[in-house]
Amino acid sequence: MRRRSARSVLAGSALSLTLVLAVPACSIGPDRSTAPRPTATGTASNSPSPADSGTSTAPAGVAPSRRSAVGVRELTFNRGGDRPLPVTVWYPAPGPVDGTPTSALPVAEGRFPVVLFSHGLTGRPADYRALLVRWAAAGFVVAAPAYPHTSRGASGGIQVLDVVNQPADASYVLTRLLALADRAGDPFRGHLDPDRVAAAGHSAGGVTTIGLFTAGRDPRLDAGIVLAGTALGVGTAFAGAAAPQLFVHGVRDEVVSYRAGRAAYDRVPWPKAMLTLPDGDHGRALLGRDQRALSVVAGTTVEFLRWTLYGDQRAKRRLPEQAVQGGLATLDDNL
Known part of the structure; x- marks a missing residue:
């Protein structure tokens, strides 16, 4: 999709996005084995084809099955001067495995x-630590930027349209993150796999994530997780x-309606699944306030990432x- 048309799609739905997200969204806030790491062979295509409904290109392999300790690092990027992007990375x-990032x-x-x-x-990246640390402990490098005009404490206040x-x-x-894999002396040198990348996000971050597969398609992405998200503002022209x-949504979501999330899910032309929490709200589980629900969401998303990024077919079956x-959730499984 040409950049001009993508910008038009984004701007055209901005008013609707404001109406949906005007209520502040909840911010939210396993396992590693000695098995050989599978070699990545598949990458996303650089030629958009919205009708493509083929299967994942993830390589066959085995994901880590034992939890690892988790480190945390703070990075600072900036896109265009007025868009500072501090990034928290868990890895x-x-x-010792104690669940506390160090x-x-x-x-x-x-x-x-x-x-x-x-x-x-x-929200802020740290709000979601309960979930993201579990992803890192399961064998993924998780990078979470604080967006310049929608994160808590943003300069100039919250700007929904941004x-x-x-x-x-x-x-x-x-x-910028993937470039560190080749930078001499950087701690991430040789540790990031550019051929196995996913995007995930909650609420407005779910909008951002859908946008990365529609109007702002990033061809490096192999999979997506949308938590309580909607396509308003970014469209459903998946490309x-x-x-x-994988969509995750609570039926009792008080900010983004379940119907809106389901409508976006229904437009996805690729392998997909939707985890529905009948008693779920807009993000209590993701914040770690509902441990039972968090366990279901974390476990399901980890298996999804193991399958899509490690190519672990056992994870898909689990x-x-x-x-x-x-009995806290149901799954619409079209993977």
Whole structure:
């Protein structure tokens, strides 16, 4: 999709996006084995083809099955002067596994898939630590930028319409982060796999994530996770190579209606699944305030990432059982 047409799509739905996200969104806030890391062979196509409904190009392999310790690092990027993008990165690290991220730890041995996470309106990356640390412990490098005009404490106040600019911010952050894999002396040198990348986000961050597969399609992305998100503002013209999508939404969501999330899910032309929490709200589980629901969401998303980024078919087979654990959720499975 040409850049001009993408901008038009984003701007054309800005008013609707404001109406949906005017209420501040909740901000939210496993396992590593000694098995050889699979070699990545598949990448996303650079030639958009919205009708493409093929299967994932993730390589066959085995994801880590033991939890790792988690390190945390703060980076600072800037896209265009007035768009500072501080980024929190959680990553697998050697050492005792206690669930507490520690700064300055070295990166564990190996090259790891990357997950780019986008926060909700008025959120901050740290709000989602309960979920994102679990992803990192399962063998993923998780990078979460604080967006310049929608994060809590943003200079000039919250600007809802700026959400439509965030897919470009997210792609910029991904470019800068992946460049560290080749930078001499950087702790991430040799540890980031540019051929295995996913995007995920909550609420306004879910809008951002959908945008990365529609009007602002980033061809490096192999999969997406949309948590309580909607396509308003970014459209549903899903483009490029097939990238499996997992939607997670609570029926009692008080900010983004379940119907809106379901409508976006229904337009995805690729392998997809939707985890529905009948008693779920806009993000209590993601914040770690509902531990049982968090366990279901974290477990299901981890299996999805293991399958899409490591190519672990066993994880795909485990995913439906994990999704309905404890009877808290149902799964529409079209993966």
